Amino acid sequence: MIRLTATDASFASAFETLVAARREASSDVTRDVAAIIADVRDRGEPALRDLTQRLDRHDLDATGWRIAPETCAAAFAALDPDLRTALELAAARIKAYHEKQRPLDTDDTDSAGVRLGARWTPVDAAGLYVPGGRAAYPSSLLMNAIPAKVAGVKRLAMVTPTPDGTINDLVLAAAHLVGIDEIWRVGGAQGIAALAYGAGRIAPVDVITGPGNAWVAEAKRQLYGVVGIDMVAGPSEIVVVADAQNDPEWTAADLLSQAEHDTTTQSILFTDDAAYANAVAAAVDRQLSTLATEAVARVAWDANGAIIVVESLADAAPLVDRLAPEHLQLAIPDPQAFFDRIRHAGSVFLGRYTPEAIGDYVAGPNHVLPTGRRARFASGLSVLDFMKRTSFLQLDEDALRELGPATVALAKAEGLPAHARSVALRLRLNT
Amino acid sequence: MIRLTATDASFASAFETLVAARREASSDVTRDVAAIIADVRDRGEPALRDLTQRLDRHDLDATGWRIAPETCAAAFAALDPDLRTALELAAARIKAYHEKQRPLDTDDTDSAGVRLGARWTPVDAAGLYVPGGRAAYPSSLLMNAIPAKVAGVKRLAMVTPTPDGTINDLVLAAAHLVGIDEIWRVGGAQGIAALAYGAGRIAPVDVITGPGNAWVAEAKRQLYGVVGIDMVAGPSEIVVVADAQNDPEWTAADLLSQAEHDTTTQSILFTDDAAYANAVAAAVDRQLSTLATEAVARVAWDANGAIIVVESLADAAPLVDRLAPEHLQLAIPDPQAFFDRIRHAGSVFLGRYTPEAIGDYVAGPNHVLPTGRRARFASGLSVLDFMKRTSFLQLDEDALRELGPATVALAKAEGLPAHARSVALRLRLNT
Secondary structure, rough: EEEEEEOOOOOOHHHHHHHHOOOOOOOOOOOHHHHHHHHHHHHHHHHHHHHHHHHHHHHHHHOOOEEOHHHHHHHOOOOHHHHHHHHHHHHHHHHHHHHHOOOEEEEOOOOOOOOOEEEEEEEEEEEEEEEOOOHHHHHHHHHHHHHHHHOOOOOOOEOOOOOOOOOOHHHHHHHHHOOOOOOEEEOOOHHHHHHHOOOEEEEEOOEOOOOOOOOHHHHHHHOOOEEEEOOOOOOOOOEEEEOOOHHHHHHHHHHHHHHHHOOOOOEEEEEEOHHHHHHHHHHHHHHHHHOOHHHHHHHHHHHEEEEEEEOOOOHHHHHHHHHOOEEEEEOOOHHHHOOOOOOOOOOOOOOOOOHHHHHHHHHOOOOOOOOOOOHHHHOOHHHHEEEEEEEEOOOOOOHHHHHHHHHHHHHHHHOOOOHHHHHHHHOOOOO | EEEEEEOOOOOOEEEEEEEEHOOOOOOOOOOHHHHHHHHHHHOOOHHHHHHHHHHHHHOHHHOOEOOOOOHHHHHHHHHHHHHHHHHHHHHHHHHHHOOOOOOOOOOEOOOOEEEEEEEEOOOOOOEEEOHHHOOOOOHHHHHHHHHHHHHHOEEEEOOOOOOOHHHHHHHHHHHHHHOOOOOEOOOOOOOOHHHOOEEEEEEOOOOOOOOOHHHHHEEEEEEEEOOOEOOOOOOOEEEEEOOOOOOHHHHHHHHHHHHHOOOOOOEEEOOOOOOHHHHHHHHHHHHOOOOOOOHHHHHHHHHHHHEEEEEOHHHHHHHHHHHHHOEEEEEEOOOOHHHHOOOOOEEEEEEEEHHHHHHHHOOOOOOOOOOHHHHHHHOOOHHHEEEEEEEEEEHHHHHHHHHHHHHHHHHHOOOHHHHHHHHHHOOOOOO
């Protein structure tokens, strides 16, 4: 953990170092991934079978390529009742939030008699990657699948590795709840390639979303353009802005809820009170020792954590904007006034009773958010990621007469005579 | 040009061959581009100067790094009056169309007392690539810059190669009209890298759009994630659906207006009348011989053109959907009924008096559209490409009491105890 004080002479450069710090692993898997993709593209199912045998140590023909809907239904039925209620509440609230994202079509005729509009339609099929092992979160499955459902996507195909044949029951239960249509026991770059190009019994999809390791992320990058993908995600981060009126234990738990995700995650506290900063740092140390995720959280906090003491909380706004954080929690008296000064953040949590964790699960907004300063230009996952817009245009002869001469002039200036001719013929103009 | 008849036994496989045909050059510039990006990132301005000297044969320190606003204003003032009026009409109409794309913010409080919303903001700075030479189209500059302006982007920086120091006056005039803030005489992958990372006097941007050659496209691909980019674009295409009531000359000009762009472009005609198909093919041949762009258009038509005769025009709808064309022109009696059956197309031109060329220049919708079947999942360039959405959430103690227990249950099930603790502490729950 580093500690910065805004009044220090070295603060500006130390803060810029923090902004520029790259926590993203630069593991060079480009070539390996390209080879896997080419193999799946060329050979299809046999490639998937070979790669799964090698990497996940099971034979797809023996364990079964697909996980049956009945298996998912059984996992859902076997859920602890509290957990089932919690998942259902989460699904309902996520659905309600995302329904407000459905875009509106337009269809207007202007004064020149030109009909212009835009029509939104869902993609035909979406592919969902779900990691195996520790990072297989049912909440993540909900956050990826529900926007696709709300968009109206007819086919949701999920791929997930089942190392040694093992399956995560909680993920299967969530898949049942949201109505995944197909689940394939294929993971890694080969799973992404199968979704993008199709492979035998696995039909291709149009958009692929969902988190994964470096191989999965690189496969999505390489296949961007063959299919649509969600934003390339890096390590997660939170910025908490808190004054001394907060219980230091609450703030410490907020910082640790980010740190426990992964050793590369980052938690940053801005406060205007040095004594409070000390109290939070002490609370973090104390809580770490009783945390089941201590091993991960301690590394993340030590390596990437930061506490920044500013003279006034108002000074923090431009600094937060420079960081363009994935999560921004505002535990201050007037969080809205602070939020109004922020241009770049993935998701904002206003007030002392809005811990970021509430947004990870049940509140409704998506928890798939832009990381690593990408909130400068990117948004969280939404219904729009599973839809596309077709523009349209309709002119009659009179309207063409209004717009035709300008079109002919521009086409000729650009050296495109057939463009000019296609208009001129209809209007009997000379070109 | 290939000619297919839907009643032929071989039609299905011939059509799938057409769908699967890849017209995209697979020039492997990956390594060259990676080296250029690394050079610009590491050395900044000196790298740009060296690369420009080598590739564009002029010394930036001598010719000047930046093209002055006064040069653009002078180019605009010197325009032929008709062309100036045409550009102004185009800009005004493009602006009016894109203003309808501005997304709405949401801010609601639900029955659980949870305030939820989404706020849209523009990116701080957008970078615009404009090719040099033949492909430097002022219309393209309008189509890329105006959505950024409508989004509210404060800084528009353009990069463009000026080979041997030469400048395209029409492009400069368009830059003046739309209000580009900076124009840098840097092209290629080095121009994209300079926009993404910044290089000395060139400050970094958040989003880069605009067409370019294989080096430019690959640079955008490699820098996707460092900045936002528009969709990777391939060769352009048009599908025209026309019955025998159309003048074959009109249809021929429509097909050629696509073919004259580049030797890799594709023009496809669907019709229900074999005699009409013959008449159009003859008209294409006749018009080619009088076209200044004959050399390009003939290669494109010969290599990639297609005429497909179907029994009934209604049969064409699912075939068109398989192609998911960038441009779809419907020169038929009831174009709306046909459009209602289409799910995938970039832009649709309804009726006999709506040649695609009208959409390239002045109608209003964007002409930057998804190519190569990407309309299955992608949309044309829009205001949304220059904006991002921040979700937000505000709970009070009562609202947290509603959602807290479900959050705690899910966090514990996912093995994330600090998440559970951040909620439980606030509600004095045991975890």
